Amino acid sequence: MKNETSHIILKAEQLSIGYKTKKIETVIASNINFELQKGQLIGLVGANGIGKSTLLRTLIKVQPELSGAISLNNKDLKSTSTLELAKQLSIVLTEPLTSKNLSVFELVALGRHPYTNWIGNLTENDTTTINNALSLVNISELKDKKCYELSDGQLQKVMIARALAQDTAIIVLDEPTSHLDMYHKAYILKLLQKLTKETGKTILFSSHEIDLAIQLCDTMIVMTKGQVVCDKPCHLISKGVFNSLFPKDLIVFDDKTGSFRVTK
């Protein structure tokens, strides 16, 4: 209903993803279509090995798409330069940091890279943005700590602050809740929801926390064998999409509670 006025930030058309070597083309998922609106929290869910990471890696231009088109802010992703992309899209990955000897402030400051001069000097404006990012994620007091002193949950918040400091319209997170306990899983996802509301950024994350995602996301992309569906969580439930997510021998989706139950 509101779709006419809202702004589409990321769009995939007839997208096919996978890996290509010289001879063989391994298609992991195909016929992917979705439109992501500005200022929304979008969860990407699916079973292990279904291609969530591949999809995210394709969307952030780490690996090329096999066919189809991705457009970011109405511009084809292929024709977006690395530096332009850096000002539009920031990422939080699962891969461990190469150096944990950085202080939190230094790490978050690296987010300002696309905007700083040749040697990376921070202007006053940069410092303000960094401090804002730190306070948005509630980690201002960790500023001078070293990254190796942090817990997994704190480190994840720092990485989110770094992405915020990059000042992009969209943030993509690959499994931001892995390695975290139940409380921190909810905390991080709730934080992401808060950030979309407060900053108007679009946040796309992949996760295995389907029940939490259903409760918090504006839109969800569900990857199942054979199809990729993108819709509001309530519509997805009524369509019964979640039931086709996993083999039915162990767990089934309960429409009323919006969570999975072990079959008796």
Place this chain on the structure above:
Amino acid sequence: MKTNHTYSFIVLTAILLFCFVLNISLGSVGIPFSEVFDSLFGTVQNNTSQIIITKVRLPKAITAIIVGSGLGISGLLMQTLFRNPLAGPFVLGISSGASLGVALVILGSGLFGGLFATALITKWSIVIASSLGSFIVLLAVLAVSNKVRDTMAILIIGLMFGSITAAVVSVLSYFSSAEQLQQYIFWGFGSLSNLSWSDLLIFFSIYAVGLLLSIASIKGLNGLLLGDNYAKSLGLNLKQSRLIIILATSLIAGTITAFAGPIAFIGLAIPHLTRQIFKTTNHKILLPAVFLFGAIVMLICDTIAQVPYSDYMLPINAITALVGAPVVIWLLVRQRKMMF
């Protein structure tokens, strides 16, 4: 925090100046401090002390500064580029590549024999062979590192290059004269002396180019601290940054090995020592700090190597290994993990 670093930099610069003067003052011949200063500032002309200072000790001290800072910086670049705390010009086989080039020139010339052989062994042919050798090995290591993601494999490949060099050298030494062998072995000990002012000018020019390239890659190096994918997401041109870093390293490490021989452990140990003191991995602070630290350590090693007031001159390589190896062991034991 910032003032803290400024303070450390002032102290380090003061120590560097002190070591520089100390290095010049001490040598096989005792020269009093007052005369050292007079010679340095040119108030005395043409007496023995002045000649010793300006013709021998001053070029040697400057060489020590270039070698120490250069090896430290190339070690720092390698450690960040290969994401490996054990990387350094020596470990990655860059020095081995340089040695191979030199061995081929010095020992291989025996195969040609006669007049041609003596014409081949000039300082220049050694410099060119050594720089070429290091550049080729570095390119090979980079080519492999693009294929093999595992950084451990890269280190092992570096070690293999070392073995290949050793093997080629032993084959060549079988066919070469005792004199040539001696020349190669002396080069292999490493030496900071024997550089005239004109040599030094060329040495410094190439080093300066490498240094400028390293300064230009500071931002890229900081981006690489997050890993390749993050660096790319920050708008960094990975290929270009990598190429500049590699070029800087091979220029610096290659010329140093050519002019001063393969000098061990400085490239590996200095960046770690610096990180211990400055407690940061920000290259904007690390690069100048490594420069100062490398220069200081090298000056001290050289002062020890020349054994003040005696006629002995120890091989510089032995001293750097004696200083460097325990430092690396100490860091490994104390920190358990060499972080960077």
